[in-house]
Amino acid sequence: MAIHEKSLIEPERLLHHDKLVVDGVDVSGHWNTMITPRTLTAYDEDFEARIRSIPGGENVHRCWQCGSCTNSCTMYAQNVQFNPRYWIYAVRLGLKDEIIKDRDIIWQCVSCNKCTHICPRDVRPEGVMKALGHWLEEEGYTRKSPSTIFDEAFADQVMDTGRMEDAHLIVTFFRRTGQSLFQGWLRVFGGRLMRHMPVGMGLRMGGHLLHAPRTRSWGKTRDVLRQYIQEQKQEHKQEQKEAAHG
């Protein structure tokens, strides 16, 4: 039977096959709409311990699902998808996929700590939200926001050349975010810029776009900077580790 109300099914559970043969029967076309089952068939028993090892998540195992956290939550009032009670339950049973599914929402916690103050079992849900954010980040589940991508493009360019070129940065950012270079506003902006900019400056800018200039003797400074950043990262990791075990 064809499924008429696909809107009721979460999009990620709808499987599409243009051509499909099952047991020798051709079920191509609208016969082939298939849905992945919702049944939970396993618990990841180690997940709770993993979250407890991240600062903030220590008390997650105490939760008894009263819902006080969600009830008091500032974000829940804005967005009912933001449900700390539910995520805590998912952590306790090791339903990792449920956490990953909401990776774009969990970080919205504003740390007002109403949940932490109201929790009758001292679970400290605000800390759990932080721990989940860290876990998503560490496991690489957090998607980069456009502003993060912009920051990276900026930092990369400075790291490479010791300086920053507007046009180069914009082009890199658009390329990395998969955006077209020929956007309406950019065309208008470019046109007006050309009209008012001295010719020499325009030519230089175009040239820099083709061949990015570097700050003189940048190589040595860059190496020192890179090493410093590397050390800082290492130190931060170590601190996190110690906090988790201490």
Add this chain to the structure above:
Amino acid sequence: MQDTVLIVGSGPAGLSAAAQVTGAGRRAVLVEKEDTLGGAPILSGYAKLVPSGEWARDAIGRMVQRVEEDPGVSVHKGTRVTRLDGEAGDFTAELDNGQKVQAGAVVLATGFTHFDPVNKPEWGFGTFPDVITTTQMEQMVANGRITCPSDGRTPERVAILLCVGSRDRQIGREWCSKICCTVSTNLAMEIKELSPETEVFIYYMDIRTFGLYEDRFYWTSQEEFQTRFVKARIAEVTASGDGRLLLKGEDTLVKRPIVIPFDLVVHAVGMDPNQDNPEISRVFGVDLEKHGYLQRAEHYTNPCGTSRPGIYACGAAYGPETIDDSISQGAAAGCRAAADLQPHGRKAG
């Protein structure tokens, strides 16, 4: 005037009543249908008791010893009362060993019967060897080893199902058995102590670890022993094909079906009215309430009473009861019955 109280049943309530009767300077006749004194904790081989944490054989054993060494108590084991004549202050009981007992008052400490989970066949008891009851788990804990009955392996994962034979209109059990939540959390901790690698999950509708049992059993099992609590009423227990069991149901909080493999499934069986209650009601001429337990008298001024003057009751004969409260009620009923023997004492009710 009689100086004897007839006590029927030698569980925690009956043993407690007998000790109070002789403590008040009266004689007690204790009639027990089984060949062993001690009632359910001894007959069913309970492990450590809630809330004392003492082994049942030690704690209840002390109560048995106290009564057995008491010259004021005459004990009839393997014996039933077949007939009771007379009225408050002057009863005559006939025992099935042919003896007659003259008594001024009677205390019914006749207890309960464990729910038999074959009456919930969808949960697999009697079908799969690795589906057991809390009583059997108590025995396993008392023997110091947690294993799957099918092949003796140590279970990686144990599920305890609450409300088996309780809070279920389908099978005519419209009561909460009161003790199973606490007993189950206690068992979860005992399992973890004996077999630290075993993960324990408790499937619940509500958790009713009432009073001071809350933090001591529920919270501690969760916080210190990592017991996982899952809000789900199980629909069915089936075999998975690899020798494990599959637990099927709906996780209420996730709103999703679950099919989870387990090595051992434990039914937290409830407390049924004593299966002999119809006979007890007929022999002693006392009413049963609608669930099949003994009917209480008006409670405020006749707290240990039944529907018949001079006949008192205590403990799980009235309804699901804890061991500690059964002991307290037994003491109260023993005192009340002994008071009936005073020539100038005020009568109950």
